[in-house]
Amino acid sequence: MPAAYEQYLVPVVFRPFAEDLAARAAALHPRRVLELAAGTGVLTSMLLATTPPPAEVTATDLNDAMVALGSARAPGALWRQADAQRLPFPDGAFDLVVCQFGVMFFPDRVAAFGEVRRVLAPGGRFLFNTWGPIGEHAFEAALQAGLERAFPTDPPLFFPTVPHGYADSAAAVADLTAAGFVVEEQRELTLQGRAESIADLVTGYLTGTPVRAAVEGRGGGPAVRETVLAEMTARLGPGPVTAPMAAHVFRATF
Template identity: 80%
Template sequence: MPAAYERYLVPAVFRPFAEDLTVKAAALRPRRILELAAGTGVLTSTLLAATPSSEVTATDLNEAMVAFGSAQAPGATWRQADAQRLPFADGRFDLVVCQFGVMFFPDRVAAFTEVRRVLVAGGRFLFNTWGPLGTHAFEAALQAGLERAFPVDPPRFFPTVPHGYADPASVATDLTAAGFTVEEEQELTLQGRAPSTADLAIGYLTGTPVRGAVEERGDGPTVRATVTAEMTARLGPGPVTAPMTAYVFRAVA
């Protein structure tokens, strides 16, 4: 899964937003950065390049991602860690960053409280979260393809998890409950670019948790063909460019 995610999805979907977060992070001139849900290290790599004097610690709950990411971005210190129980001392970092990870936290207020604990007073928490599914053309087309492939009980991972925390007011409420003050909230739309919709379909079907749901439900090659056909009907065969919307938050401890 990490290899497919890195090959097919990182360049098209995640790198544009990693570059945006990196610019915002570097402007804060951090000395000690903690990254949560670092995945395969796309944000880690850009942070290392943009903040060469900073100490970067990258974490992920998934040990396979930590193993893969540590090879991609060896300049960081990598650790397996649960965002709700961070293995770091109080006030250890002056910046915590997270790219499209907060949606996965089972108890977001608990995780945000842990983030605040490991930040120095006045430290920042910088992260992004996807907007509604309909504002992400790639993933809206993917979900339509899944619903075509599985008319009964289609996988609902994308509407409920990646796009399941798409109300900025709810995010702000959770941050406040954890003791943060929201300094900035931005709605940001960037263009995703992929060489083909077939590549996108492969990436989503083999490099995300949808993989397991598809394998449980039916024949993989048939599903891939159906999803690719639906995505192509909506996006074209490629190269394809389409808008993706996220919300970016900066909060102070």
């Protein structure tokens, strides 16, 4: 799953926002950076390239397979498997904590944000992004429509309920406040993703995300892929296609 995620989804969906978040991180001139939910290291690589030396980057992910692939792709960082709700680092160890599209997966966000605050030095910053509503992400709205066409009575709901399930920026601000943070900046950001092939993007979504298990659990086979591909192609074209993706960006301190 990590390999498919890296090959088919990262260039189209995640790299544009990683470039944005890395630039915001570099502007803060941190010396010690912790990344949560680093995945395969697309943001990690950019942090290493854009954050002025002598910054040290520690990258973490809950998934061992992601850590293995990420450490091979961004070996300049210190990689560790870690649960964001129980970070294995001492108090005040970092100047900046960053997280790209990961906080939506935390079961207890206030607890995780509290851990972030604990490992930040006084005056440190927490910088992260979340997806906006699924209807404002052209690729994933088309994907969900395809899944609903393939499974009209019981479609997989991973994308609307998890990646796009934290799209209310007021909820994020409330959780940050509950964890002791003050929000310095929040903004909506829409960037363009470019897919050379919708067929490759479908492969990425159906094999490189948890939707894979949901489809397999419903007995889905090649026909599901063809149905999703037909729906996404009808909505977006076969590719190359450029389409908008909306997100929220937050910077908080204490």
